[in-house]
Amino acid sequence: xxxxxxxxxxxxxxxxxxxxxxxxxxxxxxxxxxxxxxxxxxxxxxxxxxxxxxxxxxxxxxxxxxxxxxxxxxxxxxxxxxxxxxxxxxxxxxxxxxxxxxxxxxxxxxxxxxxxxxxxxxxxxxxxxxxxxxxxxxxxxxxxxxxxxxxxxxxxxxxxxxxxxxxxxxxxxxxxxxxxxxxxxxxxxxxxxxxxxxxxxxxxxxxxxxxxxxxxxxxxxxxxxxxxxxxxxxxxxxxxxxxxxxxxxxxxxxxxxxxxxxxxxxxxxxxxxxxxxxxxxxxxxxxxxxxxxxxxxxxxxxxxxxxxxxxxxxxxxxxxxxxxxxxxxxxxxxxxxxxxxxxxxxxxxxxxxxxxxxxxxxxxxxxxxxxxxxxxxxxxxxxxxxxxxxxxxxxxxxxxxxxxxxxxxxxxxxxxxxxxxxxxxxxxxxxxxxxxxxxxxxxxx
Numbered sequence: 001x002x003x004x005x006x007x008x009x010x011x012x013x014x015x016x017x018x019x020x021x022x023x024x025x026x027x028x029x030x031x032x033x034x035x036x037x038x039x040x041x042x043x044x045x046x047x048x049x050x051x052x053x054x055x056x057x058x059x060x061x062x063x064x065x066x067x068x069x070x071x072x073x074x075x076x077x078x079x080x081x082x083x084x085x086x087x088x089x090x091x092x093x094x095x096x097x098x099x100x101x102x103x104x105x106x107x108x109x110x111x112x113x114x115x116x117x118x119x120x121x122x123x124x125x126x127x128x129x130x131x132x133x134x135x136x137x138x139x140x141x142x143x144x145x146x147x148x149x150x151x152x153x154x155x156x157x158x159x160x161x162x163x164x165x166x167x168x169x170x171x172x173x174x175x176x177x178x179x180x181x182x183x184x185x186x187x188x189x190x191x192x193x194x195x196x197x198x199x200x201x202x203x204x205x206x207x208x209x210x211x212x213x214x215x216x217x218x219x220x221x222x223x224x225x226x227x228x229x230x231x232x233x234x235x236x237x238x239x240x241x242x243x244x245x246x247x248x249x250x251x252x253x254x255x256x257x258x259x260x261x262x263x264x265x266x267x268x269x270x271x272x273x274x275x276x277x278x279x280x281x282x283x284x285x286x287x288x289x290x291x292x293x294x295x296x297x298x299x300x301x302x303x304x305x306x307x308x309x310x311x312x313x314x315x316x317x318x319x320x321x322x323x324x325x326x327x328x329x330x331x332x333x334x335x336x337x338x339x340x341x342x343x344x345x346x347x348x349x350x351x352x353x354x355x356x357x358x359x360x361x362x363x364x365x366x367x368x369x370x371x372x373x374x375x376x377x378x379x380x381x382x383x384x385x386x387x388x389x390x391x392x393x394x395x396x397x398x399x400x401x402x403x404x405x406x407x408x409x410x411x412x413x414x415x416x417x418x419x420x421x422x423x424x425x426x427x428x429x430x431x432x433x434x435x436x437x438x439x440x441x442x443x444x445x
């Protein structure tokens with residue numbers, strides 16, 4: 001689309017004007033439909049997710065051997081689900097609106113190995129690639145105890161191969177750490193907004209870090225180009241990988257089991273709302289797909305993005321998906337929420353999930369920092385800024401009763417609702433960096 005066309009288009013659409021003006025906004029998706037109607041457009045099935053679950057179960061003995069922090073969970077990479085009632089009360093006061101129902105936090109921020117939601121998809125894709133190579137070489141059978149991958153000859157075997165990925169930080173962390181531990185030569189191409197401590201953590205784990213002065217899109221493109229010239233190099237594409245997507249999707253069934261263990265009901269009279277921070281879209285898209293498979297039409301998935309990087313909202317709202325970037329609207333893609341600093345959304349995720357997502361909203365950096373400080377103060381939970389993007393979501397939903405009514409949800413249903421904020425990162429943030437975040441939070445409040 002030409003710049004003159006974009007200017008005309010923006011002038012005709014108030015929502016785009018708000019986006020371009022960096023104004024926080026909320027948009028409920030008029031194309032959202034039922035799981036049955038939306039599922040054929042995803043191109044993946046419940047059996048694909050079940051296959052991913054089986055693969056992760058095969059690798060659990062290896063993960064338990066290679067990463068001591070996973071042993072208590074027998075090699076399962078999963079996060080805690082906690083109630084945050086003090087945060088709910090504090091935000092009732094902040095937003096001047098009492099939230100009916102209960103507020104929970106899914107602490108993917110503290111997943112083992114790499115301390116973010118990317119430990120789901122990133123680690124899964126590397127494991128799937130390693131399994132494929134080892135099976136093809138006759139070094140492994142699916143009936144084996146995969147703990148043997150932690151010993152010879154596997155590190156030497158994997159050392160013949162390279163893995164590359166472009167990242168703003170957390171995906172690179174997950175892929176870099178697991179790849180290096182398996183024995184791969186791994187390069188992480190990191191954008192300008194990636195945190196220095198994440199780069200250093202990767203180097204400390206034997207990963208080659210390639211730095212760029214440009215944003216995520218450039219880091220990905222350069223990583224893809226370098227990998228294309230090496231037949232032994234596997235490029236992990238966060239924008240288009242169905243394998244990554246399936247690794248995230250496993251979270252849906254696991255959350256359902258956690259709900260059952262905690263006696264949390266989800267049905268027509270007990271709706272579930274889930275709020276997911278969104279960058280390029282692979283992580284939240286995969287999780288949302290898994291949630292829809294687990295809970296059907298009783299779960300409503302809402303994506304949250306920074307006002308300076310609303311790429312998925314822009315792609316879905318316009319219908320252009322990866323055919324348009326926030327920079328086309330004059331938006332700079334600069335945000336303290338480094339994991340969400342993406343200008344162009346995944347076309348695969350946008351097209352696959354546009355009918356299964358209930359809505360989107362944006363918020364500014366100051367609000368994310370303020371929420372970071374309130375969560376630390378009220379619940380003694382510390383997250384990185386991008387992980388707080390979902391925290392404002394329940395009050396955005398509660399503030400739109402007309403949309404709830406259109407969905408057939410009345411006051412009684414909402415009083416029984418569960419609001420789940422998906423915390424995406426922060427568990428590995430060094431104390432000195434967290435102190436800076438908390439100082440910024442104090443200033444923002």
